[in-house]
Amino acid sequence: MRKTGRIAGIVLAVFVLVAVLAPVLPLADPYRIDLDSLRLPPSWEHPFGTDSKGRDIFSRVLHGGQISISVAVAAAVISALIGFGVGLVSGYCGGKVDTVLMAAVDFILSFPSLLLAVAISVILPPGIYTVMIAIACVGWTSFARIVRGQVLSYKEMPFVEAARSYGCSHWRIALFHIAPLCIPICLVVMGIKLGGFVLTEATLGFLGLGAQPPTPTWGAMISANRAYILSAPWTVFFPGLAIFLTAFCCNLLGDSLKERSDLRIKE
Amino acid sequence: MKSYILKRFVLLIPLLLGITLVSFAMLKSLPGDPVLNLVGERASPEAIESIRRELGTDQGFFRQYAGYLSLLAQGDFGRSYHTNRQVSEELNRKFPNTMRLALATMAIAVPAGILLGVIAAVRRNTIIDRMVQAVTIAGVSIPVFWFGIMLMLLVCLHLRLLPPSGTGGVQFIVLPALVLAVPAAATLARVTRTSVLDAMTMPHVRTAQARGASRRRILLWHVLRNALIPIVTIIGLDFGSYLNGAVVTETIFGWDGIGRFTMDGILKRDYPVIMGCTMIGTVVFVLVNLVTDLLYHYLDPRIRLDEKNR
Numbered sequence: 001m002r003k004t005g006r007i008a009g010i011v012l013a014v015f016v017l018v019a020v021l022a023p024v025l026p027l028a029d030p031y032r033i034d035l036d037s038l039r040l041p042p043s044w045e046h047p048f049g050t051d052s053k054g055r056d057i058f059s060r061v062l063h064g065g066q067i068s069i070s071v072a073v074a075a076a077v078i079s080a081l082i083g084f085g086v087g088l089v090s091g092y093c094g095g096k097v098d099t100v101l102m103a104a105v106d107f108i109l110s111f112p113s114l115l116l117a118v119a120i121s122v123i124l125p126p127g128i129y130t131v132m133i134a135i136a137c138v139g140w141t142s143f144a145r146i147v148r149g150q151v152l153s154y155k156e157m158p159f160v161e162a163a164r165s166y167g168c169s170h171w172r173i174a175l176f177h178i179a180p181l182c183i184p185i186c187l188v189v190m191g192i193k194l195g196g197f198v199l200t201e202a203t204l205g206f207l208g209l210g211a212q213p214p215t216p217t218w219g220a221m222i223s224a225n226r227a228y229i230l231s232a233p234w235t236v237f238f239p240g241l242a243i244f245l246t247a248f249c250c251n252l253l254g255d256s257l258k259e260r261s262d263l264r265i266k267e
Numbered sequence: 268m269k270s271y272i273l274k275r276f277v278l279l280i281p282l283l284l285g286i287t288l289v290s291f292a293m294l295k296s297l298p299g300d301p302v303l304n305l306v307g308e309r310a311s312p313e314a315i316e317s318i319r320r321e322l323g324t325d326q327g328f329f330r331q332y333a334g335y336l337s338l339l340a341q342g343d344f345g346r347s348y349h350t351n352r353q354v355s356e357e358l359n360r361k362f363p364n365t366m367r368l369a370l371a372t373m374a375i376a377v378p379a380g381i382l383l384g385v386i387a388a389v390r391r392n393t394i395i396d397r398m399v400q401a402v403t404i405a406g407v408s409i410p411v412f413w414f415g416i417m418l419m420l421l422v423c424l425h426l427r428l429l430p431p432s433g434t435g436g437v438q439f440i441v442l443p444a445l446v447l448a449v450p451a452a453a454t455l456a457r458v459t460r461t462s463v464l465d466a467m468t469m470p471h472v473r474t475a476q477a478r479g480a481s482r483r484r485i486l487l488w489h490v491l492r493n494a495l496i497p498i499v500t501i502i503g504l505d506f507g508s509y510l511n512g513a514v515v516t517e518t519i520f521g522w523d524g525i526g527r528f529t530m531d532g533i534l535k536r537d538y539p540v541i542m543g544c545t546m547i548g549t550v551v552f553v554l555v556n557l558v559t560d561l562l563y564h565y566l567d568p569r570i571r572l573d574e575k576n577r
Contacts, residue, residue: 004401110552112511119533123297199410203515206412207530222413229420240413247408255404 005256019065028056075135083143091151121209195250345539365524369509371444384459406453432521503559
């Protein structure tokens with residue numbers, strides 16, 4: 001799987017690059033409504049066709065990628081930071097702190113995660129920051145569990161005892177001796193989770209809870225053009241393909257990271 | 268065993284109390300007023316006040332909670348703020364639909380997932396294994412709503428084989444079940460592969476080989492049985508989550524189930540509906556966990572269910 005992981009990584013990097021460069025690439029304006037070219041099929045001028053408002057779908061998919069990918073990555077980073085902190089505290093402190101924090105994790109995991117994210121998106125005003133928070137509120141739990149497990153095993157190692165005997169404070173041991181060792185696994189888990197976050201972002205967008213129109217996001221493009229699938233299937237096909245390929249590459253990458261890290265991660 | 272099951276059911280009561288209290292508190296602390304949502308912001312203050320009194324949202328938190336509990340004790344989940352229908356009746360109608368969809372999904376996903384996983388494990392590191400792995404990663408990467416719409420376009424609108432949406436008989440259930448089954452089967456196949464590979468390295472498998480047992484017998488009797496625990500776990504988790512409603516799939520295919528009901532409840536701040544769905548969800552979660560635990564014990568008698576016997 002190593003080779004596939006590398007290829008997936010390269011493809012993903014190309015996606016990200018194209019999405020980031022979308023504003024400077026010679027593309028049609030993703031916001032320009034053109035009533036003379038409604039729902040045109042794919043052509044040289046419009047590689048992915050045009051949507052129900054005559055906007056160029058290729059350009060909207062690239063611009064949408066910028067939002068969708070960055071929201072998913074931001075959600076992964078936020079989840080990792082929260083989960084890292086909670087896992088470190090839970091594992092290092094142990095005892096009652098550990099019991100309470102892990103009970104919170106179990107509590108969150110016992111809810112259907114999509115509905116929880118929807119509930120959060122309803123409380124906060126719709127937009128990309130809300131989506132990030134909604135995904136992260138559910139996503140941090142797996143990071144917390146895995147980091148906690150790592151901390152528990154490192155805590156018993158001789159170097160911790162040595163640090164104690166030198167007179168290091170608990171803070172210093174937790175932050176400078178144990179925490180750095182947990183960073184690699186956090187990165188691996190981020191790779192594993194990223195594909196799922198891309199899908200959740202798209203789903204929330206599809207349900208109308210993400211960035212509001214006319215801002216292009218992949219999920220919202222699909223729900224906006226759903227009514228026209230029979231006459232103009234390309235309006236739905238290409239944004240969905242973008243979601244699928246991005247999630248696919250992320251998952252391939254995550255998989256090979258998991259294999260390379262030699263760590264048996266229980267998800 | 269009976270006392271164990273009984274104990275689990277008794278434990279359900281404090282759990283439900285806790286869950287209702289937490290969800291009730293969370294709902295009450297939300298910004299936004301269900302009454303304003305109901306009548307619109309232009310209604311006269313008198314009208315708003317009278318609806319508040321009617322719904323009881325003008326009372327204190329604990330009086331409201333106590334009122335809800337006493338209703339609940341009589342098997343009354345209250346009425347929906349929006350449709351004014353009994354939540355219990357709605358749940359009665361919608362839950363069987365969700366149940367049917369979940370069963371149909373598992374009927375596709377479980378055999379497909381286990382079969383793919385076993386094939387991949389047996390043919391480890393061959394082209395077949397790689398292909399199965401690629402397909403399963405694709406399966407977990409596919410956005411359900413897009414897959415559903417595309418399948419609907421192909422099967423219902425172009426080939427005209429099945430009705431595109433609605434709740435009803437077999438012809439309505441095939442597509443949503445298939446859409447849900449793809450990611451479920453993919454996850455299951457991945458878990459099965461890992462689990463079967465693990466089980467194949469166990470010493471008793473080598474013993475069976477040495478005794479001259481056939482490959483098929485080893486696979487079915489010695490390997491698969493030991494590999495089943497993680498598989499059962501995943502099936503339980505998936506089944507539980509589908510019983511709580513597959514929000515997106517139900518929305519796309521117009522399936523009249525719990526998922527859509529919950530989602531609508533959340534979007535409209537329909538508190539009795541949200542509470543009712545949370546309760547049902549908790550009960551389902553606990554029951555599925557109980558069945559999974561009983562299955563663990565049945566599959567591997569070394570797993571003791573009652574702590575005291577340890």
